[in-house]
Every structure is written in structure tokens, then in C-alpha cells.
Amino acid sequence: MSYRKQVLVCVGPDCEDSGAKLLKDNLEKIIKDKGLKNEVKVAKTGCFGCSRTKGPMIKILPERTLYIGVEYNDLTRIVEDDLINNKRVEDLLYRDPKTNELKQSIEDVDFNKKQIKIVTRNAGSIDPEKLEDYIEKDGYLALGKCLTQMSREEVIAEIKESGLRGRGGGGFPTGLKWEFAYKSPGEKKYVVCNADEGDPGAFMDRSVLEGDPHSVLEAMAVCGYAIGSDEGYIYIRAEYPLAIERLENAIAQAKEAGLLGEKILGTDFNFNIQLRLGAGAFVCGEETSLIHSMEGERGEPTSKPPFPAASGFWGKPTNVNNVETYANIPVIINRGAKWFKSIGTEKSSGTKVFALAGKVNNVGLVEVPMGTTLREVIFEMGGGITGGKKFKAVQTGGPSGGCLDEGDLDTPIDFDNLIERGSMMGSGGMIVMDEDDCMVSVARFYLDFTVEESCGKCTPCRIGTKRLSEILNKITNGNGTLEDIDKLKDLGVVIGDTALCGLGQTASNPVLSTMKKFNEEYMAHVIDKKCPAGQCTALLQYTVTPDKCIGCTACARVCPVNAISGKVKEKHVINQETCIKCGACESACKFAAIFKG
Amino acid sequence: MDRIKSFDDLKSLRDDLVKAKNESGLTRVSVSMATCGIAAGGKEIFEYFKEKLETEGLENVEVTQTGCMSYCYAEPTVEITSPDGISRIFGDVDKSRVDEIITKYIENDEIVEGLITKNYINVNDISQKEGS
Numbered sequence: 001m002s003y004r005k006q007v008l009v010c011v012g013p014d015c016e017d018s019g020a021k022l023l024k025d026n027l028e029k030i031i032k033d034k035g036l037k038n039e040v041k042v043a044k045t046g047c048f049g050c051s052r053t054k055g056p057m058i059k060i061l062p063e064r065t066l067y068i069g070v071e072y073n074d075l076t077r078i079v080e081d082d083l084i085n086n087k088r089v090e091d092l093l094y095r096d097p098k099t100n101e102l103k104q105s106i107e108d109v110d111f112n113k114k115q116i117k118i119v120t121r122n123a124g125s126i127d128p129e130k131l132e133d134y135i136e137k138d139g140y141l142a143l144g145k146c147l148t149q150m151s152r153e154e155v156i157a158e159i160k161e162s163g164l165r166g167r168g169g170g171g172f173p174t175g176l177k178w179e180f181a182y183k184s185p186g187e188k189k190y191v192v193c194n195a196d197e198g199d200p201g202a203f204m205d206r207s208v209l210e211g212d213p214h215s216v217l218e219a220m221a222v223c224g225y226a227i228g229s230d231e232g233y234i235y236i237r238a239e240y241p242l243a244i245e246r247l248e249n250a251i252a253q254a255k256e257a258g259l260l261g262e263k264i265l266g267t268d269f270n271f272n273i274q275l276r277l278g279a280g281a282f283v284c285g286e287e288t289s290l291i292h293s294m295e296g297e298r299g300e301p302t303s304k305p306p307f308p309a310a311s312g313f314w315g316k317p318t319n320v321n322n323v324e325t326y327a328n329i330p331v332i333i334n335r336g337a338k339w340f341k342s343i344g345t346e347k348s349s350g351t352k353v354f355a356l357a358g359k360v361n362n363v364g365l366v367e368v369p370m371g372t373t374l375r376e377v378i379f380e381m382g383g384g385i386t387g388g389k390k391f392k393a394v395q396t397g398g399p400s401g402g403c404l405d406e407g408d409l410d411t412p413i414d415f416d417n418l419i420e421r422g423s424m425m426g427s428g429g430m431i432v433m434d435e436d437d438c439m440v441s442v443a444r445f446y447l448d449f450t451v452e453e454s455c456g457k458c459t460p461c462r463i464g465t466k467r468l469s470e471i472l473n474k475i476t477n478g479n480g481t482l483e484d485i486d487k488l489k490d491l492g493v494v495i496g497d498t499a500l501c502g503l504g505q506t507a508s509n510p511v512l513s514t515m516k517k518f519n520e521e522y523m524a525h526v527i528d529k530k531c532p533a534g535q536c537t538a539l540l541q542y543t544v545t546p547d548k549c550i551g552c553t554a555c556a557r558v559c560p561v562n563a564i565s566g567k568v569k570e571k572h573v574i575n576q577e578t579c580i581k582c583g584a585c586e587s588a589c590k591f592a593a594i595f596k597g
Numbered sequence: 598m599d600r601i602k603s604f605d606d607l608k609s610l611r612d613d614l615v616k617a618k619n620e621s622g623l624t625r626v627s628v629s630m631a632t633c634g635i636a637a638g639g640k641e642i643f644e645y646f647k648e649k650l651e652t653e654g655l656e657n658v659e660v661t662q663t664g665c666m667s668y669c670y671a672e673p674t675v676e677i678t679s680p681d682g683i684s685r686i687f688g689d690v691d692k693s694r695v696d697e698i699i700t701k702y703i704e705n706d707e708i709v710e711g712l713i714t715k716n717y718i719n720v721n722d723i724s725q726k727e728g729s
Contacts, residue, residue: 006708045712046671046688061708106714115717122721124629124666125676131598135607136614137721144604203633210631211664242632258600266603335725364669367717381716 005083006061007031008045020056026072027058030079040083047362047383048112064105067092114376116343118351119167119204119327120367123211128246131253134214140259142333143218146225147267150333155226156182159329162337163349168194168285168322169400169426170502171348171415177319180309181227184317189229191220192313192320194290195236195243198282199398200449202429204353205323207365209236209243212327213250217260217273219326222333224271227319232271235290237278247275282399282453286501287312287320289455300457301501322427324353344370348414352425358395358432359386368413375409378432389434393517397426399446399453400506402513403439422513424506438535439518440525444472446510454503461504464495468511477538480526488515530597537581540596546571548593555585555594624658624703625678626650631665637672638691645695646675653699668713677702687711 009024021044028042048057048066058067058078065088067078074092081087094103096110103109126133134140146155160175181189193216197205208215220232236244251273254260262270276294283289284299291313293299312318328350332340341349348370354377357363361383368377374394378384385391393403402423404411411417418425433442447469456462468491471484492508499505515522524530531539544555544564549571556564556572563579566572574585574594586594601607628634628643639662646660657680666674671688677698678684687698688711701707 002705003707008708008712010714041707043708043712044710045708046714048714048716059714112714112716113718117717117719117721120665120667121719123631123664125627125663125719125721127627127661128664129662132614135611136618138611140607141611144607148604207631207665207667240632242635253598256600257598258602265601265607331720335720362668362670365665365667367667 003041004039006041006043007083008043008059008061010046010048010057010059011044023056023070023072023075027075027079030075031083034079034084036079036083048106059106063088064107066094066103066106066109068094111380114369114372115367115381116351116369117367118331118343119208119324119353120211120365121331122215123207126212128211128213129249131214131250131257131259134212138330138334139214140218140265142330143221143225143259144265145333146222147265147269152182152226152228155222155333158337159226159332160337162332162340163344163347164325164328164332164340165348165415166322167324167328167352167427169397169424171425174321174325177309177321178223178226180307181229181317181319184310186317188231188314188316189227190313190316190318191223191227191229191232192287192290192294192308192318193220193232193234193326194285194287194320194322195234195240196278196285196290197237197240197323197427198285198453199400199427199429201355201357201431202398202427203355204365204428206240206243207353208323208327209240210246213243213247214254215327215330216247216323217250217254219329220273221260221264221269221271222329223319223321223326225269227317229319230270230272232273233276233294233313234273235276235278235284235294238280239278244275244277251275281455282449283455283501283503286503289501290320291318298455300455301503303500324428345412345414347416352413352428354428354430356382356430356432358430359389359434359437360384360432361386370414371412373410373412374404377413377430378409382432385432385434387434389436391432392435392437393433393439393442393514395423395431395433395442395510396429397424397506397509398429399450400424400502400509401426401429402509403433403442403517404513405517422516423509436533436535438476438531438533439514439521440472440531441476441533441535443511443514444469444476447472447507450503450507454507458498458500458504460495460498461500461507464491464499465504465507467491468495468508472511475522475525476531476536478525478529478536482526485515485522485526534596540581541576542574542579542581542583542585543595543597544572544574545593545595548591550591550593552590554588554590558584558588560584619682621659622657622680624680625676626658626660626703627663627676627678628660629664629666629668629672629674629676630662633665633669634672634674639673642673642675642690642692642695645692646699649695649699655699655703658703671711671713674713686713686715688713 011020056070058070081089156178164174165171281299284293288301289299308318344350351367353367366381395403408421450465451469454461492512524532551569563575630639668674673690674688675690676686697709
């Protein structure tokens, strides 16, 4: 039995608060009362991505009509006019804020179309283990076009004109990088793909490598043609076994089909690609360390200049680009630099993939044109903060980045704007924090990470980051002083100015940016010895509220260190010296008599 | 795959593949099998789909794997594409939802729970002749 009409009610976490579930139940009742139960189905659906300003929303199939801001009083009209008489309820349709036009269906609304999948165009819609699927989506046509219709200089000019900038975090103009390698003298040159993706919380590159491996292979071959190289390497972290497997499979398939190897597509161009596996070192995401690691040496950076484009792998001109940068190449070649430049901002063309994580409802990947605001990404595509809590900060750029606060939410995202605001776009990690996150603890987390990952070669990073980490741990343990705050600032600046590579140069960003924007939290930790967010356990105290305690002994019985004393029916007391702040008592108490603060 | 001998051959192959896909008359079930999808149980869902389709005797349905669909919060996710190209994505797919998808959505076009509204434009769907 097929339904004549289907009504989809958006019951995303945001809309649920505005009564969407109740709305759905009421709608079902009206439909039943009108005898339409067998003709009309009502189904719950996920978020339409509008952010609270337009909910609750209802979509009617098969016409795909979209109604917004639906209230209980509108339901009868929707049933009578639309479901029974096939007449759209005009005052519930979405009006485009720019053109003032009424939009009938969800396919026409702007708020749902803010993402443009260029880098992630194939991941999620092709089988990454089938070469045919990639070819069906115009795979390898860009390589064919370059080899048969474009000179090497024309390819480089096209990439330069597109305005593509490195997506690994550096933002260096890709076309210019290729041109340097092209101009460097020498017969032997190399193409390297940086697939190390070391930033905690970043998984953009992984999704391309696992979901669309051929796009990277094709782009590397295009680069090889342009700069004059016949050998490529993908340096991929060993922690990505599935990506490694799919890449190896893709390389073998491409070779078999004559898309890699000797005389590609019947031309004189040869290009081979091999994998090199990382071994868990964050610093090997830095290009000179990466190259040394590939050469069999310890992953340590060397000063630039010389840049890899002049002297890289085995001392030869080498082009190193990030996975996401490469994934853009086939599209730029096929559609043209002008088309690519029409997306994004003037100085940052194209899109950027962000790995949205933390306290957002819709964790996952979003790919947006440069210039999209943080607010749009977090509250529209991200579906807002979990549990209806208040947004506090968003950390961008991984350990090299900083935290942005509420005042920065309307910043259009691009390479330069975020730096101005005290952070950076980095490789695309975006960790959202709410009122329960302690910003001092966040800074400490990133510094602890940096200390672990510092290669140790230069003093500012080796010793400096360790000192920063020690001070932050001191503060979160309740032993910080105002002097420590000053030390953090001075040390942070010095390390940034004197470290040898990007890891050290940006190591103090998390500290300096949180100190600037969340100074009151640092002060609370140092002066009041309190953690306002309630996260730093050393600064928390669990105490029994005497008025509420009925002496049931539940807390005393679960305490793992016997820190709670009190007889049955008597007020209980927690010994602060013995207490290990595990919180078991708070969970066990049925009378809300345990206070944490 | 056999060696592709020239750029023209590649273009013809692409055209043949596009034609074959459009004319296949098959319903495609695509299960997200990137690391996130697999960690959430995508492999079991993939196998169960194949198993269930066989017991239901549905022959014109193809089950394939794909990479990350970007809806990490709703894994396992599945995309169902009808023979005429209409596709819908369902999230939080467990075995009972697989049953529902097969008996209600694939056989009857009835929307079941877990529908995720696609919230992007894919460059693959923008015709190249448009230029922008």
C-alpha cells in the first residue's frame, strides 16, 4: 500500500526543544480524525539544517513543499489545504531573505545549500575500491586533458590563476609552489603528498583517502607532469590502515589501467607512486621533517630556505602538498580556474573542509566556501550546541591554533581573517566548546600534546614548551600564581619567535589566545583557586549540603577511599583531604545533597 | 581493468559507464564504510542488507560500500538511490531499520525514520557547461 502524501517533521535536537515532537503527535491525531490515516504518513526526520530561527519545519512529499515556523494552530490548515485539497499554504512557505521570493521546496532554499562539495565530491557516493566508479565521475579526465591539450606551463598557470592555497594549514599559493619546483634545475624531481594529518580531531584527509583515493593519485600525476617529475610518494600516517589499504589498491588498479606507470594514456609521460608510512610523530607533518623521515632519518625539521621546491627529497626539487590541496586539482583543471575563483573570497578561493567535533549536535565533516561564518558552520550545519548548553569557544587549527569566542562567531572563515582574530584555520579541525569546558584545561591539553611531540632539536621548543606545560599543570592543580601568568605570556612570545619549525613557532597559540579571551578564567584559577567551568578536579570540592542530607549512607558506601563519615540518619561529612574528587558520591545521592564547586 | 590506450578511449569509457548507470534499472544501496562507519557497525549492516534482500527475493537491488558521507553523528548511514536517480540518506541504521528500509522504503516508497536531509550542493551535479 502506497501513501498518497508523506509528511516529514523535522525533529532534530534543536527543533525538539521548540516542540517538534508534540507537533508531530498532534498532526498525526488530526490526520487520524480526518480519516486520512491510510493515505497520509507522518514520519520523523533529521535536522533540515536551518538553526532555530526557522523551526519547526515540515516537508510534504511528493511535492517536496517546505513549511517553516509551523505552530499548532497551523496544523489544521496544512491538513485541509495541502493534504486534502493540494493547495500550498503560502504564508508558511520560506521567503528568501535576499530576493524576497517565496520558495516552494527544500531544494530551492538557501540555508540548506551552504555547503559545496568539491574536495569531498566523491567520498560517500562512489565505491573507493572500484576504479570504474571514479571514472564514471570524470575520473582521470583532468590528467588526460593536461597530457594531451595543455603544456606544462599552461597547467601551472591555471593552478596559479585559480588562487588555490595550501590546505594543510600554511596557505601558500599552490601554483606558485609548483612553479618554483618547475623552475628548479635538475632532471630528477619528486611529488610528495602529505597525508600525515596529525592534528588531534582532524579527519578531513582521512575521508578523502578512504573515500576517493584516485583523486589524490590523479592530482599527483598532474603535478608530476607540470613540474617535470616521474616519481611520487604519499607519506601517510600508519594510524590510517584502511586508507593505506585503499590507496594501495587504487595504485595497483590505476597501473593496470595505464593511468599510472609507463606511457600514461598512450603519451610519453611516466609517473609512479609509492607509499611511505609514518610512525606516529606529529612533527612529521612538517614538510622538512616529513622528507627526512622518508629518507630514513629521524623526523626533525631543517631550516628553510632552502625550500623543498629547490632542495627536498634526496636533495632534489620536491613539491609537497596536503591531501586536500591535491583533491581540488582535478576539478580546477576540468572546470577552469575562473570557475574555482568564483567560489570563496578574493584572497582565499574555493572551499575548505572542516572536521566539526566537540559539543555540537552534528559532528562530522562540512565543506564550505571560504567566507562562510563560524556561526553558520556551528549553528546551522552543526545543528547547535548539544544539550542546549551555551556556546563558549571554538578551537581551530589544532595545536597550532587558538580559541575564538562568541564575539568572533560572525567572522567569515578564510586564511587571513582567523589569524587576525587570534587563531588560524590550520588543516580544518574545529572543536566546539560549551560552558562546561575549562579553557585553561584546554590550553594545558594542547601543550601536553606539543611537549610529547616536540622533536627536541631546538632549545626554545624542547625546553620552552615543557616549561609552559609545567606552569599550566601547576595552575590547573591549584598552585598557580600571578607571576606564572606573566611567565606564560613572556615565554609564549619568545618560543614563537625563536623556534626552528612550525610546531614550536605555533606551540604557544592555544595558551596566548585563551589568556587573551578568557583572562577571567585564568584569574579564577590563580587568585580564587576555583575552576568556573567545574572541570579541574584539583580545584573542585565535593561537600554535603546539610539541609538536604537525610543520612541514607548511599554516598559513604560508594566512596572508594572512605572519605565520607556519618551514621545512619545523621548528616554526612566529606573529608576534603582524603577525597579524590571522583564524583561517585554525587552520582549516588538521590537527594541532590552533594554540591560540586 | 584493461589498459586504457588514449584520452579518447578514457572519455568513451566514461560515457559508457554513465549510460550503464542511468539505464541499469537497479536500486542502489550504498553503505558508508569509512573508518567511522565501520566502527559504528557499517560492515554488519552491509552484510545484513545483502542477506535480507536475498531472503526477500529482491533481485534488482545492488548493495555497495562507499566512503564517509560526512554525517558522522548518525553512523551507520545508508544511501538508497532509485533507478530514476532519486536518492535519500538514512542514518542511525540498525538491523530493524534495515528491515523497514527494505519492506517500506524500497518496496513502497514510504519514508521511514532516520531520514537525513542532504544539505549541500555537490560539484558533480553542476553541469560543466554552466560554468558557474
